[in-house]
Amino acid sequence: MNVEWRDFLERAGAHWDSDSVIHFGQLDAESNAALRGDVCCDLSHLGLIAVHGPDAERFLQGQLTCDVRQVTPEHSLIGAHCNPKGRAVADFRLFQREDAYFLELPRTMVDPLLLRLCKYLLRAKAVLENASDALARIGVAGPNAASLLESAMGAVPATVNSVIAADNMIVIRLPGLQPRFELHGAARELGAIWNALARDLVPVGTESWRLLDILAGIPTIYPATMEAFVPQMINLQQLDGISFQKGCYTGQEIVARTHHLGKLKRRMYLARVDSATPPRPGDPLFSPQADASQSAGQLADACRHPNGGYAVLAVALIECAEQGELRLGDAGGPVLQLEPLPYEFDGAA
CATH class of the missing domain: 3.30.1360.120 (Probable tRNA modification gtpase trme; domain 1)
Incomplete structure (x- = not known):
């Protein structure tokens, strides 16, 4: 540098x-x-x-x-x-x-x-x-x-x-x-x-x-x-x-x-998650609503939040994110708590 x-x-x-x-x-x-x-x-x-x-x-x-x-x-x-x-x-x-x-x-x-x-x-x-x-x-x-x-x-x-x-x-x-x-x-x-x-x-x-x-x-x-x-x-x-x-x-x-x-079928969501280990970009997501043959999504980014836990950007199946639940890693992983993004989506999204 x-x-x-x-x-x-x-x-x-x-x-x-x-x-x-x-x-x-x-x-x-x-x-x-x-x-x-x-x-x-x-x-x-x-x-x-x-x-x-x-x-x-x-x-x-x-x-x-x-x-x-x-x-x-x-x-x-x-x-x-x-x-x-x-x-x-x-x-x-x-x-x-x-x-x-x-x-x-x-x-x-x-x-x-x-x-x-x-x-x-x-x-x-x-x-x-x-x-x-x-x-x-x-x-x-x-x-x-x-x-x-x-x-x-x-x-x-x-x-x-x-x-x-x-x-x-x-x-x-x-x-x-x-x-x-x-x-x-x-x-x-x-x-x-x-x-x-x-x-x-x-x-x-x-x-x-x-x-x-x-x-x-x-x-x-x-x-x-x-x-x-x-x-x-x-x-x-x-x-x-x-x-x-x-x-x-x-x-x-x-x-x-x-x-x-x-x-x-997928888009990016803002969320908070409490995790014992730092989440990282690329970490997989699990949802009980997802078909067993496909992934529910993965993290795009993550970092520590000063109010506790981690702030993450998660690319996930829209149906699972908005009508089910997302967990970090697997079925036993912590639940992602979705938060509003500062922009809106069109009808196609």
């Missing part, structure tokens, strides 16, 4: 596990602050793929579920890349900076996605590279996040997915129960913003930011869940992550058929 940025965070009190900040010395207090207060978080656990060149837009348009033409210096989108069977290999946030597109996703997914995308590059005049250490990045969230950032930077994006550029940085507004923002830039400039906000924000570790993503209903594909879900199963259509008008892309036929036939 960026050495200058890591040195800055260590001086700020960061405790590390590989490329992720575990905490800044007060794990429980930081988790509570993420739910109720104003926080800032290092996002080095996320990596970046840069795509540039004359054919960059055309190439990405033929590979991603979102409409790349809508991604501009002022607007970003969530999207996914699928295999030919319409299963999501990875999902990400796509944004522009200067003359390049950037795909932001977990560092563990950067190399697998680069490998897949390069197979489709062929003669396209585009360059794909791992740019994870080219920029530093932080997240800022909380009821006062917008006003605090505006005081420090002069302006903030007004709507979800919108982007502004300021002082060699870009700021992206994210979905969330409270205002949330990502900042990308050079370590020195980003460190100055961190210091300017330090008196009003609580620094938190990676797990706290993942909790905010989960509560916002934002899915993340990990190595354990690669090619497990059609994009609609992880609610990407509710997050503007799928375009049904853009034309062909890898896996588009299956994604479009699922949409137009309205036969989605």
